[in-house]
Amino acid sequence: MRNWWLLLGTILSIKASSFAAQNYNANARARPNKYFAGFLLILLLTIVVLWSLLGYRGYLFWSFAALWGFTFFILAELTQMTFATNQLINSPEFFYSAVAENKFLIEHEA
DSSP states (O other), X not given: OTTHHHHHHHHHHHHHXXXXXXXXXXXXXXXXXXXXXXXXXXXXXXXXXXXXXXXXXXXXXXXXXXXXXXXXXXXXXXXXXHHHHHHHHHOHHHHHHHHHTTSSOOOOOO
């Protein structure tokens, strides 16, 4: 049981991903902000640089693990929304069939 800190990092990453999934409102009009995702990636790189400069520190590794899970959930949501939007824009048949089958609702702002 020498590497218990790796197990704790894995658990933190999983918990951060589930936290992001539970707190992300899929019904909201706003999708994940690409600038926020970029900020999280820069923060991840900063932690890696600090880790290489300062050596092993438990709090740096655990911060990295938690931020890793949260960041990649946000990136996955952003990518999924972008590809779905592009698919609906580029394929009129797909768009009209999705509307006909009530797979999504089109709202008009007043």
